[in-house]
Amino acid sequence: MATASNNKEVAGVEEMMEWMNLTVAETYCSGKPCLTLIAIFAILTKSIRHPRQNKNPNPRHLLFHRPAPMSLPAREPVSDPGPQRPWVILGSIPLVSKADNFLPGTDVFVGFADPPRVSIASMPRRIAPDAHANIDNNNNYPYIVAVNDSTGRFLLHATQGLSHEPAVVERHDHIKLVHRGHAPAYFLCNAHTGAASRLPDPVGNPVLFPGNVGLIADPTTRADGGPHYVVAELQPMAGTAHATLLCYSTASGRWAEKEVLGYSPDHPPWGRDGVISFAGRLWWVDLSYGLLTCDPFARAPSLRHVPLPRGSVMAVAPRAGALDRQRCVRVSAGKLRYVQLHGILPETQMVTMWTLDHQDDGESTTTNAAWKREYQATLSEIWADGSYKATGMPKRAPVLAAVNPQNPRVVYFFLDAWIFAVDVPARRVLECDVCQMVDPPVELFSSRFVHAWELPPSLCPDNAASSTD
Numbered sequence: 352m353a354t355a356s357n358n359k360e361v362a363g364v365e366e367m368m369e370w371m372n373l374t375v376a377e378t379y380c381s382g383k384p385c386l387t388l389i390a391i392f393a394i395l396t397k398s399i400r401h402p403r404q405n406k407n408p409n410p411r412h413l414l415f416h417r418p419a420p421m422s423l424p425a426r427e428p429v430s431d432p433g434p435q436r437p438w439v440i441l442g443s444i445p446l447v448s449k450a451d452n453f454l455p456g457t458d459v460f461v462g463f464a465d466p467p468r469v470s471i472a473s474m475p476r477r478i479a480p481d482a483h484a485n486i487d488n489n490n491n492y493p494y495i496v497a498v499n500d501s502t503g504r505f506l507l508h509a510t511q512g513l514s515h516e517p518a519v520v521e522r523h524d525h526i527k528l529v530h531r532g533h534a535p536a537y538f539l540c541n542a543h544t545g546a547a548s549r550l551p552d553p554v555g556n557p558v559l560f561p562g563n564v565g566l567i568a569d570p571t572t573r574a575d576g577g578p579h580y581v582v583a584e585l586q587p588m589a590g591t592a593h594a595t596l597l598c599y600s601t602a603s604g605r606w607a608e609k610e611v612l613g614y615s616p617d618h619p620p621w622g623r624d625g626v627i628s629f630a631g632r633l634w635w636v637d638l639s640y641g642l643l644t645c646d647p648f649a650r651a652p653s654l655r656h657v658p659l660p661r662g663s664v665m666a667v668a669p670r671a672g673a674l675d676r677q678r679c680v681r682v683s684a685g686k687l688r689y690v691q692l693h694g695i696l697p698e699t700q701m702v703t704m705w706t707l708d709h710q711d712d713g714e715s716t717t718t719n720a721a722w723k724r725e726y727q728a729t730l731s732e733i734w735a736d737g738s739y740k741a742t743g744m745p746k747r748a749p750v751l752a753a754v755n756p757q758n759p760r761v762v763y764f765f766l767d768a769w770i771f772a773v774d775v776p777a778r779r780v781l782e783c784d785v786c787q788m789v790d791p792p793v794e795l796f797s798s799r800f801v802h803a804w805e806l807p808p809s810l811c812p813d814n815a816a817s818s819t820d
Contacts, residue, residue, distance in 0.1 A: 445507070466755075468787070494507070496508050496564050497628070508564070537564070556595070558584050581647055592616050614654055621637050625680075631648075636680050639665040642687075643656055677751060697730060701727050704775065735778075750797055
C-alpha cells in the first residue's frame with residue numbers, strides 16, 4: 352500500500368504531467384515542437400505507471416487509463432468487428448535514459464497508451480549507448496524494426512559504438528537508421544518481462560539493412576511450450592536472379608544462410624520499406640514497386656513477386672523516406688492492405704485502400720494475387736464533415752500514420768503535431784490528439800515511425816499480472 356508521502360509524490364508528478372500535457376500541446380500548436388519536453392513527459396509518465404518503489408522486477412503494469420483523447424460523436428456506428436484485443440500505436444524510436452530510471456534487471460519498458468496516442472518504449476543507455484550521439488551532424492537513433500502480435504515481442508536495432516568497418520550511411524530523409532562504422536546489434540525484446548536478448552553477430556556475412564529485416568514466430572516450440580522466432584534479412588545479389596536469406600533462429604541459436612531464387616535482376620535495389628509477417632510468410636515491402644514474399648522456414652525458399660495495384664507502380668522511386676508519407680502496406684482484419692494518398696492538388700487528393708487476395712500456387716515467380724479496391728474518399732469530403740471541423744485542424748493534406756489492425760475502415764493520419772483517426776468510407780473523424788513521440792521531428796512524421804501493434808491476451812490488463820512468459 353502506498354504511504355502518504357508516496358501519494359503526495361505521485362500527486363506532484365500528476366500535476367507536473369498535467370502541466371507538461373498543456374505545455375507540449377501549446378508548443379506543438381505554435382509550430383515549434385520541443386522534443387526535450389516530450390522526453391521529460393515520457394519519463395514522468397513512466398514514473399507514474401511504474402513507480403520505482405514497486406519491487407516487482409517485471410514491468411507488466413500496462414495502464415490504459417491516461418486521460419482520454421478527444422473523441423468525436425459518431426452519427427452512425429462504425430462496423431462492429433466483434434470482441435477485439437487491445438492494440439496500440441507503438442513509436443519506432445524509443446526513449447533512452449539513465450539506468451537508475453529503471454528497476455533492476457529491466458532492459459526495456461513500454462508505456463502503453465490508448466490510440467490515437469503513441470505508446471513509447473524506453474530503455475537504459477546500456478542497450479543503446481549511441482542514442483542521439485552527434486555523428487556527422489546527424490542523430491543516431493535506436494529503432495524498433497518489427498513487432499510480433501502473437502507474443503508481445505519486438506525486434507530492436509541499436510548500434511554499439513564504433514567498429515572497424517568503413518562508415519557508410521543509409522539515410523531516410525534526415526534520419527540515420529543505419530550506421531556503418533558503428534557496430535550494429537539486434538535485440539529481441541520481451542514486453543512481458545522487460546528483458547532484451549541480444550542476438551549474436553553473424554559470422555562472415557553481416558546484417559546490412561534494418562529495413563529488410565523481419566521477425567516471424569517459428570512453428571517450432573520450446574520444451575516449456577514457449578515460442579521460438581526467426582529473424583531474417585533478404586540480401587539480393589546485384590545483377591543476378593539470386594538472393595540470400597540470412598536467418599537467425601532462437602531454436603538453434605545460430606545464423607544460417609539460404610539461397611533464395613526468384614529475385615529479378617531487372618529491379619533496382621529493393622526499397623527497404625519494412626517487412627511484414629503474414630500467413631506464415633515474410634513480405635518485403637517496396638512502396639514504389641510491390642512486395643516480395645517467401646516462406647523462411649522452407650529448405651529452399653522461393654520468392655514470389657506481388658506488384659502494387661495498377662497505376663501505383665513507379666518506374667523511378669523518389670528519394671528515400673518520401674513514399675512512406677503517402678503509402679503503406681499493413682495487416683488489418685487478417686488481410687494485407689495497401690493504402691495510398693494520391694492526387695496533385697490537396698483538395699482533390701484521395702485516400703484509397705486495396706486488399707490483397709493472396710493465392711500462392713507455389714510454382715510461378717509471380718504470386719497469383721489480385722488487389723481489390725475496398726474504398727476511396729477525397730480529402731475535401733473528409734474536410735467537409737462536421738467531425739473534421741470540430742477538431743480545429745487546418746484543411747491541409749495529412750501524412751499516413753497507421754491502419755487499425757482490426758478494422759480496415761479506420762486509417763490514422765499525422766497533420767503537423769496531430770494524430771487523428773478517420774473512418775474513411777464514412778468520411779468521419781473518430782478521434783484526434785496531439786502526437787507525442789521521442790523522435791523524429793514533426794516534419795518527418797510518417798508511417799515508418801509507428802507500428803500498429805495488436806497485443807496478445809497475455810499483455811492485456813486483466814492478464815498481465817499473471818503472465819510468466
